[in-house]
Amino acid sequence: MNNFTFQIQYMSTVFTEFSLHPYNTFSVAAKAKYFIEFSTQDELMDLLQDAYWNDTKKMILGGGSNILLTKDFDGLVLKNSLLGIEVLSETSNYYYVKANAGESWHDFVCYCIEQNMGGVENLSLIPGSVGASPMQNIGAYGVELCDVFHSLEALEINTLKKREFSAEECYFGYRESIFKKALKDQYIILSVTYRLTKNHLINASYGALSEILKQKNIEHPSIKDISDIVIEIRQSKLPDPKQLGNAGSFFKNPEINKSEFDSFHREHGNAPFYNLENGKYKIPAGWLIEQCGWKGKVIGNTGAHKDQALVLVNYGGAQGEEIWKLALNIQTSVKEKFKIEIQTEVNIY
Ligand code: EPU
Numbered sequence: 001m002n003n004f005t006f007q008i009q010y011m012s013t014v015f016t017e018f019s020l021h022p023y024n025t026f027s028v029a030a031k032a033k034y035f036i037e038f039s040t041q042d043e044l045m046d047l048l049q050d051a052y053w054n055d056t057k058k059m060i061l062g063g064g065s066n067i068l069l070t071k072d073f074d075g076l077v078l079k080n081s082l083l084g085i086e087v088l089s090e091t092s093n094y095y096y097v098k099a100n101a102g103e104s105w106h107d108f109v110c111y112c113i114e115q116n117m118g119g120v121e122n123l124s125l126i127p128g129s130v131g132a133s134p135m136q137n138i139g140a141y142g143v144e145l146c147d148v149f150h151s152l153e154a155l156e157i158n159t160l161k162k163r164e165f166s167a168e169e170c171y172f173g174y175r176e177s178i179f180k181k182a183l184k185d186q187y188i189i190l191s192v193t194y195r196l197t198k199n200h201l202i203n204a205s206y207g208a209l210s211e212i213l214k215q216k217n218i219e220h221p222s223i224k225d226i227s228d229i230v231i232e233i234r235q236s237k238l239p240d241p242k243q244l245g246n247a248g249s250f251f252k253n254p255e256i257n258k259s260e261f262d263s264f265h266r267e268h269g270n271a272p273f274y275n276l277e278n279g280k281y282k283i284p285a286g287w288l289i290e291q292c293g294w295k296g297k298v299i300g301n302t303g304a305h306k307d308q309a310l311v312l313v314n315y316g317g318a319q320g321e322e323i324w325k326l327a328l329n330i331q332t333s334v335k336e337k338f339k340i341e342i343q344t345e346v347n348i349y
Contacts, residue, residue: 012047013037014034017031018031020073023064025127026068026318028068028069028319030072031072032072032077033073034075037078037079038080038081038082039081039083039102057074058075058076058078059073062101062102062131062132064128065241065247066128066132066248066346066347068247068320068323070320070321070324070349080129080189082100082103084099085098086098086099095198096196097196099193100191101190101191101192104130105132108130109121109126113227116198116223119148121224121227122143123140123230124227124230134149135177135179135189136176136345137170138175146172149192151164151193152165152170152189152191152192153191153192154188155190158186175252175345200223202220204221209233238308238311239313244313245315245318246312248311250310250345252344252345256283257279258281261273264339271283289310289330290309292337296309299326300318301315302318303326304326312330327344330342
């Protein structure tokens with residue numbers, strides 16, 4: 001299947017025409033011209049120092065849970081498999097914990113809960129890797145990655161210089177960071193350091209979370225209780241990528257200004273919305289998509305999920321192009337019905 005070609009000067013093996021099917025949670029069949037998995041920083045440095053790759057397009061792959069491959073990748077895919085978790089220091093209130101970028105995000109959350117380190121419990125069961133967590137400032141159930149982020153270490157691909165980024169330097173936004181914008185494809189995230197609590201600040205403000213706590217009569221939840229409930233909610237609403245190919249929310253929830261909101265709200269008084277601190281309004285894209293009739297609709301091998309319209313799924317054998325076509329049709333129909341543009345959250349290749 002995967003042609004093993006050359007292993008000359010590297011510690012890592014270079015594969016050609018490599019199937020990315022197992023490496024993207026959409027389970028789309030696309031190939032990489034070259035594929036290398038690195039599990040040490042030395043291996044990575046070694047191959048990036050080779051001028052052979054200078055002009056080759058590169059894609060850094062973590063858990064593959066936030067990408068849609070619409071065609072074969074005509075370049076080098078670098079799979080980040082840097083593993084390891086280390087407590088760097090602690091104060092009376094916090095632990096500073098460094099995790100290497102190739103660690104699975106959820107395994108890291110489980111580690112924190114076992115060690116009674118708080119702050120990431122609301123982010124349980126998010127697919128993907130530690131390295132991707134700051135990239136798109138992952139968020140769920142009232143918490144965002146930037147709430148627990150301390151710093152990260154990244155390697156600049158062109159200069160091979162390592163650099164540390166503080167939270168400020170990452171320019172975190174809603175599912176955004178500098179690594180998705182100005183510095184896109186310029187750095188490889190090597191490790192992330194999180195600031196985790198000893199005295200936990202439980203965040204149970206999110207509707208579904210507080211409802212379940214009430215049902216279960218849990219008045220003073222532990223971080224483990226929160227994690228368990230988040231897992232329960234996610235499993236009831238979001239399809240498991242191991243069973244049904246998907247990349248979580250395909251679109252971001254759009255933010256509109258006051259005048260746009262006023263006219264939207266006059267026509268659609270029943271629509272859910274959130275007031276934002278910047279004076280804008282956020283409308284759930286899942287609701288907009290459902291109102292356009294896409295929820296549960298199956299088109300060929302793909303469709304919008306029956307329990308959460310924001311999640312596009314591969315029912316088996318879908319090409320990336322087919323999913324992308326559906327996404328564009330959804331975008332157009334939302335624009336036509338509501339005059340609102342929804343932007344993709346998933347990275348499209
Ligand atoms: N809704 C509908 N129809 C749908 C889906 C949602 O009407 O098909 C409505 C719900 O009834 C609710 C509102 O939309 O009133 C919000 O729905 P939900 O709580 O499921 O959250 P979301 O805004 O759709 C966001 C994140 C998710 C995260 C959840 C929980 C984005 C793009 N998505 O979804 O993150 O798990 O909140 O915090 O912000 C991801 O990023 O991949 C992801 C899954």
